[in-house]
Amino acid sequence: MHNKTIRIWAWIHKWSSLVCTAFMLLLCITGLPLIFHHEIGHLLGTEVEAPPMPADTPRISLDQVLKIARAQHPDRVVQFVSQPEDSQDLWFVTMTPTPAPTDDFRSVAVDARTGEVLAQPRFDEGFMWVMFKLHVDLFAGLAGKLFLGLMGLLLLVAVVSGVVLYAPFMRKLDFGTVRRDRRPRLKWLDLHNLLGIVTLVWLFVVGATGMINTWADLMIKYWQYDKLSVLLAPYQGQATVPVAERASVQRSLDVALRTEPGMQLSFVAFPGTAFSSPHHTTFFLRGDQPLTSRLLQPVLVDARTAEVTASPRLPWYLTGLLVSQPLHFGDYGGMPMKILWALLDIASIIVLGSGLYLWLRKGRTGGQHKAETPKAPQPAEGIA
Amino acid sequence: MKKSSHRSGMAIWGWPSLVGLLSGVGLVSGLFSDGGVGDVLAGVCLAVPVAVGAWFGWIRRGAAADSR
Structure with a gap:
């Protein structure tokens, strides 16, 4: 040279x-x-775990879970609901003042079988948050x-x-x-x-x-603008569906899971939040194989009627983003x-x-x- | 330490290529496995850059000092 x-x-x-x-x-x-x-979460005791019960213990409906969480924070709205990757015995309900993205959130951990509020872990404070x-x-x-x-x-x-x-x-x-x-x-x-x-x-x-x-937010925004805007055209001009007019979330979840057989729930985004539309409850499903468990399939369910509007395939750039994440985290x-x-x-x-x-x-x-x-x-x- | 002769491309890039290739195999193989062979392969392959760095960077010198 x-x-x-x-x-x-x-x-x-x-x-x-x-x-x-x-x-x-x-x-x-x-x-x-x-x-x-x-x-570290385990050591600090901030990791929430559902107490062991027989596997066939009946589970309460997701609507019940939401009601219990809302009772804890009547002044807040539900943005997201998720289940830990390794357990279906627990629901995490994320609650914020409005559906807009914010760092001001409360998390309520509800036992999926008993409806007991197990914890209200604060993810927005402490050493790990910083x-x-x-x-x-x-x-x-x-x-x-x-x-x-x-x-x-x-x-x-x-x-x-x-x-x-x-x-x-x-x-x-x-x-x-x-x-x-x-x-x-x-x-x-x-x-x-x-x-x-x-x-x-x-x-x-x-x-x-x-x-x-670091481009994740922009990619999601672009996808919503590029693809979802077409799907949402019939809803144009309508306000965010009020909580009182929403169909059963459990029923919507069942419908979503039936649309994509063999997939499991990753998380639910409620109407008006960054990962949904003002008119839909969006269920993000994941596969059950090592690689497909990283990939998400969104199912948009009409928040009023509990009918599936669409389950659009993720575009290549969001698939790439999801596959790239484990390679950054080293958690696989x-x-x-x-x-x-x-x-x-x-x-x-x-x-x-x-x-x-x-x-x-x-x-x-x-x-x-x-x-x-x-x-x-x-x-x-x-x-x- | 030889000082006179210039190293060939192979001599310079042999080790780095091997370590890089194994790192790549390790990074990818774990993606397709959940607690199985792929994870073991990933562990072994990703241990190579750590081991090579530690050996040449520190351990070899300690071993040399001990044997003196």
Whole structure:
């Protein structure tokens, strides 16, 4: 590779990393506890579980569940209802002041058999909530998400340019060489290159899927505008269906499940909320295979009549989003995978930290700046 | 440490390609499995980048120091 080409890539690597490093460190550090959010929830006792009962214990109707939840918060409306992935004995009812998206929500956990209010877990406070918000949107909503997505894009540029620079740096070194007997800068350069190249594929995939996730809100909005607006044309001009005029939600659920045999409920979005229309209760169903359990099939049920309006297939970009999510979360291979995810995350923190250190040291030794760029790619002696 | 000879493309990219390929296999195989073979394969494959990083980064040096 020509020296000029190397210098251009070095420039790209330096600036793409410098701009995103602080945010990537934040994302790696806040992401670490999020990998284990289930386990941490268990330890803190914030995870709600339904008490064991015989499997054939009859379940109360979903309308009953909603009534019980509304009695807890008469001043709020139901936005979503969901069941945990591993249990049908529990309902989580999410309640907010209005159907509009908000961080001001209350969650009521209702036993699906007895109707007992098991807990009102607060997902919007505490350590994990702060970690979650810092990781997802920096407490800045959609703007924060998109900003972090842009930082993710810079990370991908830094990863690619780092790979391009790897060869000139390694031309005179065996794989995995870490020169510890010289200046610390050389040791950290070697560790940066080593850990950078071994975590390459993982970091690229986690970075790319994270970036795609930041576009989720926009994708859903686009889909609603692009496809759902046609389905909703007959309802144009009608206000959100008032609670008193809505058909039985249990009956709507049964209808939805009959429309898509072999699928299970993931969550219900109520009329007027971001995942539904003003005129529909939308049931998001999922498959029962490892991969299809990640894919959602929406069934729009008319909120007044409990008749199915449509069950549109998800467009490719939303399917892509849903498939990309496990690749970001690392939650699809049990505890061994979570531990590996954490170790790779820590390795990435070391790559980011050492990269920053290398730049800072270079700044301090000012006069050596030119000699330290890989223009003369002889890492054994030339760069030092 | 050899200093004179330039490494061939194979020498430079052999290990990184292998580690990268196994990482990719690990990331994908777990998606199609729920507690089965795919998850084991994912665990083994994703352990490779961690193990290689730890070995060359820290363990090998410790082992070398001990044997001296």
